[in-house]
Every structure is written in structure tokens, then in C-alpha cells.
Amino acid sequence: MADSAAGRAAPAPAGATWLLTVVAAVLAVCSTLCLALVMVVGTAQLPGNPLPDSWSSPRVQDAVPYDEVAGKASIPALGAVLAACARTAWRHHRLRSRATRALLGLPAGPVAVLPDELPYAYALPGKPGRVVATTGMLRTLTSPERRVLFAHERAHLTHRHHRFLLTVQIAARANPFLRPLRTAVGYTTERWADEEAAARVGDRRLVARAVGRAALVSRGYAPAVGIPDFASPGPVPRRVAALLEPTPAPRNWPPVFTAVGLAAWAAAAGATASALSSANAAVSLFLILKAATPLY
Amino acid sequence: MTEADAGRSGRPNARRAQGELESEVLAALRSAARPVTAAEVQERLGRGLAYTTVITILTRLRAKGAVTRRRAGRAFEWTAVADQAGLAALRLRRLLDAEADREAVLARFVTALPPDDEQLLRGLLARDLDEPEG
Numbered sequence A: 001m002a003d004s005a006a007g008r009a010a011p012a013p014a015g016a017t018w019l020l021t022v023v024a025a026v027l028a029v030c031s032t033l034c035l036a037l038v039m040v041v042g043t044a045q046l047p048g049n050p051l052p053d054s055w056s057s058p059r060v061q062d063a064v065p066y067d068e069v070a071g072k073a074s075i076p077a078l079g080a081v082l083a084a085c086a087r088t089a090w091r092h093h094r095l096r097s098r099a100t101r102a103l104l105g106l107p108a109g110p111v112a113v114l115p116d117e118l119p120y121a122y123a124l125p126g127k128p129g130r131v132v133a134t135t136g137m138l139r140t141l142t143s144p145e146r147r148v149l150f151a152h153e154r155a156h157l158t159h160r161h162h163r164f165l166l167t168v169q170i171a172a173r174a175n176p177f178l179r180p181l182r183t184a185v186g187y188t189t190e191r192w193a194d195e196e197a198a199a200r201v202g203d204r205r206l207v208a209r210a211v212g213r214a215a216l217v218s219r220g221y222a223p224a225v226g227i228p229d230f231a232s233p234g235p236v237p238r239r240v241a242a243l244l245e246p247t248p249a250p251r252n253w254p255p256v257f258t259a260v261g262l263a264a265w266a267a268a269a270g271a272t273a274s275a276l277s278s279a280n281a282a283v284s285l286f287l288i289l290k291a292a293t294p295l296y
Numbered sequence B: 001m002t003e004a005d006a007g008r009s010g011r012p013n014a015r016r017a018q019g020e021l022e023s024e025v026l027a028a029l030r031s032a033a034r035p036v037t038a039a040e041v042q043e044r045l046g047r048g049l050a051y052t053t054v055i056t057i058l059t060r061l062r063a064k065g066a067v068t069r070r071r072a073g074r075a076f077e078w079t080a081v082a083d084q085a086g087l088a089a090l091r092l093r094r095l096l097d098a099e100a101d102r103e104a105v106l107a108r109f110v111t112a113l114p115p116d117d118e119q120l121l122r123g124l125l126a127r128d129l130d131e132p133e134g
Helices: A002-006 A012-044 A058-063 A068-102 A135-140 A143-158 A161-174 A176-201 A204-218 A235-244 A259-292 B012-031 B038-045 B051-064 B084-099 B115-128
Strands: A111-114 A121-124 A130-134 B067-072 B075-080
Touching: A012 A068, A012 A161, A012 A176, A012 A259, A058 A259, A068 A121, A068 A161, A068 B084, A111 A135, A111 B084, A121 A143, A130 A135, A130 A143, A135 A143, A135 A204, A143 A161, A143 A176, A143 A204, A161 A176, A176 A204, A176 A235, A204 A235, A204 B115, A235 B115, B012 B038, B012 B051, B012 B075, B012 B084, B038 B051, B038 B075, B051 B067, B051 B084
Parallel strands: A111 A130
Antiparallel strands: A121 A130, B067 B075
């Protein structure tokens, strides 16, 4: 990983972020693929469809599981999924370009300090990425705590956390059942950046204090750009509590017979099984339709 | 989408140019020792901008809270109240306000804290850490 240059192993939350993001992406692709397969079968039965007539022959109908309602419902469903995914990607792009434009006229540099009483800090991805912090935020932190903030935001940029977040957001759009993964990755990327910051400043308690203090001062009037999470206990106390514990072992794959290991293996196995079944269904339908299509 | 954006050209370059113009007009206002009229701003910019363009940009800056104006005879005199960094802060604030209640993927240092969590957090910090100085 990118950290090897600094002589450090990737922090533990990096593995969790990767696993959850890949699982979310695989499951979203699978569910969308299956929706597309149902749609092809469903569309073939509609009168006046543009697909070859042989695809709706009784022999094909016998060979594939066909449900009239599901077949018809899948058409708008697939359209809605694709539109929602495209909209999420477009909004992400638009937000980034607008935020970049908002900073026009400022001297170039890795950090932009804005005179604003509203305490907030962001990692704005781009070429190059920039850390944006307001005077309201910096004033509430001590000098070492500011180093934590910048190290944390730098970690977001260095490891391109926005890509993980965008991936799970699009996955959650494609399949609403994947929403918990979006929340989880929102948390693990923050933990990842916290651990990076802790490694950089060499003081976990300092990081805990900076995160805690920034959270307390941001309460109530932080602009809600991000993933609000009202789970109990919420992400910030969990982050602080984790930082007050010793550094988690930097392993990417836990042993099987622990709670974490079972969960990780179950997630990986489930995602693999899902991918294999989807691929199997796709190949089967392809072969059936190919056999049914007369060659000209 | 904000009203200001709705009227703009859709091309990113055009919008980028608008943002740069805003910065230039603001710089021209700031370099003046006293409140100046739009015609004087046009003169100070010295790059052949149409008078109406200058008025449009001044109006937009006023909507953002970066400049103020007061009536002086038949014209308005304009004063900068923010510098470049202040203008950037005002722009970003508008953007963030517009994005509020939506999900976005800017990674933030801390997320908003529900009231119960505040209690929990204060407890964690008080128990395990030195009291913050100051």
C-alpha cells in the first residue's frame, strides 16, 4: 500500500475500508446485473419489443424462470437504479468543481484557511487536493491539535477516501440494502485518517482530544455535508474511544475464529457467492438466448 | 442550484472566468482608498469590460455579502467588506448551505454530533484525558 514508503504498515481501518467497499461494489454490480437479466427476459415477452422474436418463444420461456409482474416491474426499476447512480456521480462531480471554484483567487497551496466563524474543516479532493479549514475551527484547537487536523485531512487526500465514499454511495443507490455499508465506510475512512494522524504526530491521546474538541465545537451548526449517522453511540465517540485504546494491529485479514474474522470471511464469501451466482445466471441466459437466436 | 448559478452559462470555463472576474473586481475595490462607483471600478480594471458586466459582478458580490454599496447622488458607491479569503469563505459557505441535507462525499474532520453523543464524548474526554488548557 501507499504507506510502505513511510516505513509503516497500513492502519487496521484501511483493511476494513477496502473490504467493505469491495463487498459493496460487488454486491451492487451483482444486483444490478440480475435486474438487467430479469429485464431482458421480461422485455422479450412484451408485444412490440425490439428484441428478436425467438427470445419470447415458449421454449425460452420454459428454460428461464419468468414472472410476468417481475419482468415488467424490472424495466422501470433498472431505469431508476441507473438514473440514481448517474445522479450521485454527477452531484459528486458538481460539488467538487463548485468547491474548487469557490476557492478561486486564494493563493495556491496545500492548505486554505478561510476567515469564517463557523468551525469546519474539509479535505477537498482535486489536483492537487487541498485542506480547507476555517479560522473558527483553528481557533478552538491548540497548535499540536491543529497538526492533528491537518494530518487527518491529508490522510483523506493521500488515500483518496472520496473514491471509497463515492463507490459506497453509488452502491447504496443501486441497492438500498447496501446503505449500512455506506455508513460503515464513512466511519472506517474517518478511523483510517485518525490512525494515520496518530502515527504522524505520535500521540493517540492528542488525536482523541483534537477530534473530541472539534466535534464539541462543531455541534449544532456544522454544515451537513457528509454522511449523517444517528446510530448510537455515534461515530465521533467511537472514534475517540478507539483512539484511547492502544494502536490496533495492522493486519488486513483477521483469523477465522474470532468475531471479526467470521464477519470478514462471511462478507467475503457472501460477496463471492453472489458474484458467482450472478455470473452463472448471466452466462446461462446468454447461452439460452444464443441457442434460441437463429443465425442469419 | 442557487439563483446565481441558474443564470450562468453551463460551460465550466465560463463559470471559472466569472469566478476570476469576481476576484478581480474585489481586488480593484480593495485597492481603492474610498468607496468607488461602478464606472471607476471599470476604469481601474482597465481590461475593456462592459459597464453592465461590472454592475452584474458587483451585484453578485453584494448578494454574497462580499461588498456593500451606498447611494451617492445618482449612482451607487461600492466598498469591499471581504478580502479574497473572505470571498472564498462566503462562496464555500453558500455552497455548503445549499448542500445541507444532502449527502455529499467531501470527507469532513468531524460529523455533526447528536446530543446523546455529546454527553458520551464529554465523559470520555473527562475520564481519560487531561482537562483542555484554557
